[in-house]
Amino acid sequence: GIGEGCYIDGNLSNACFNGPSGVAILQLGSDTLVLVSEVGNHVVRYINVISLQVGTLAGSGYVGFADGEARAAMFNHPIALATSPDNSIVLIADGFNHRVRSFNVSNMSISTLAGDGGAGFQDGIGTDAKFNFPSALSFFGDGTKVAVTDMYNNKIRIITLDSKLVTTLPIVSSSGYSPDFVYPAGISIRAGNALLLVSPLHN
Template identity: 35%
Template sequence: MFKKLALNLLATLLVLNSALIAQYSVSTFAGSDSGFVNGSLTQSKFSSAFGICIDKNGNLYISDSGNNCIRKIDTQGIVSTFAGTGEVGNKNGDRLTSTFNSPTGICTDDNGNFYIADFMNHTIRKIDSEGIVTTIAGSGEPGFADGYGEEAQFNFPRGISIDAFGNLFVGDSWNHRIRKITPDGNVTTYAGGGNEIGPDSKGSYVDGPSSQARFFTPCGVACDVYGNVYVADALNHKIRKIDNYGNVTTVAGTSDPGWNNGGFSDGDYKSAMLNTPTELCISFDEEIFFSDTFGNRVRKINIDGTVTTIAGDGTPGFSDGDGVLSKFNYPRGIVLDNA
């Protein structure tokens, strides 16, 4: 039995294969140099690919941020444009004529709907199972406000995940908060706070009850089957957990907050150092896989709390092969399939 992890780099989709003894190998799954080309896996090109998700049929969907669209890789290995024209915009309607502005996070539900964090539009978009794109939250202007639908405001929403009840959780990066969107469109602040917002602001680091907790540019979010929400708290260089009672704790990472303060060390979660983790996913047995983006590595938090590196030697570059000997260039989106 093998596990496969799919990872987005700036222009290339990589796959990690793992036997149960947890030895990983890296291979290029799709893409080459930067561009916008559909077709076969080897012919295809992406530009600043960020979020990635997988549907129940095994198709992959990628937020191709630099191309302002959503791409699809079907189970036959054909790459196509699923939504967006490639032009910058915020047009709703048919998925093939809709427009986006640097989409980042993406997730899907069991009904064939997709949800996108439209980063530069400061909105959350939906592509329903009929292929219609709508804006479900966000006014389109950067800011901070809770409320229903377009009454709400986001500040560069980055990651997005959905729970078993249809609630969406968003890493509202430059509001330094985790936001929740209920199925009826009500946007609330799920965790985090503070007075500073915007790209020039500085978050902080505090564990505790959700209203008192503090984040610093939270990016990727992932929900587990128990109702916990995990956060890649990028500029705190930590992985955080919000349990279903609203308590925020640190799962891994000891580096000081701020730019250029990340580090690298594996080991116990209390001493491990991370370097700007941005995206994460969770296995059924509660292992956490994350892209340690500025560390140019893919790492794992085991169920015993130890942090290990499964791929990447830490130097930016591009090479396939044995996991820890391979090279990545600021890896971001990550997803785990069931193979």
Template identity: 35%
Template sequence: RTLAGSGNAGWKDGSGHSAQFSNPTGIAVDGEGTVFVTDRGNHRVRKITSKGTVSTLAGSGNNAVADGKGAAASLSWPHSITIDPAAKGCLYVSDTFTFRIRRITRDGMVKTIAIGEAELAKKRDPKEPPPESNRVNTLMSLALDPVKDYLYVCEQSNHCIRRLSLASPVVYQRGA
């Protein structure tokens, strides 16, 4: 059974099959049955109610980076999503090609909590420190440990898994 989506790429909020997505990649479900989806091709995070109604939680649709609320925020190729039940259902989203981790509250407020350097995607400089240094690159999957307050991140291009403390989020940059 299809919960939501017409089967054709596009962007449209609405009920069930009238809604449209473009390359959805990440999905998370909260304790109330609300489904959250990273709509990668539309640069948005979408919300699906238990009755199948789709709405946009965050993202302007522009491939850009801006913190803000709802459509005032911009995402760039959001990929993975996870929910923190201990933080009133806050969402964490990997913005893959801008090397950012974004925190989104239930009312759609987007805040960057970790950042890498976009130029790293173009070419990895062999003179730079190894992946163990504080730089992030091509963030893919996320997993949350709400008991210990850690966010685990798979970095595709650095071939590593990072553990970030949510108690004291750090901004990662090359050379930091």
């Protein structure tokens, strides 16, 4: 990048970004791509670590909502990314669309995994569920579920991929204490399904 907020693909030294916020790795054939979600340009970009070329993986560059062919899709503040263990999909936390979107690697398309687009709180299947600014994602080790930080609901949500069922994770510490989360902003699933969480207001 060149250190200025703009939207230019091409050689890494000349490319520029606007609000890069989330990073994931995608192995695409022999290419290793660093994926970057961009809240300012409302797109998902990639950096090819071999050729050092920057391109756009998904998003038209216009704010809005549209599924379909990846480059024609529209996002509103895509803030975080997670690649499935088998590299078949990339999930996108589409913050102000209050949805979790899915990039299908095989056909280069975007679909909605969960969320109806309105801010709220509701468990359910797929677009019957509601989020209030999904802000981070992490796959469980077997790739069948993903954990989502639901920032303004102060909750951790779980999506089962095959059924698209969205549930809310009841978290109890080893001492029996049920912690509260204030604006959970980051999550990582570790060995044994242990959750690491970032809750900025808890320092």
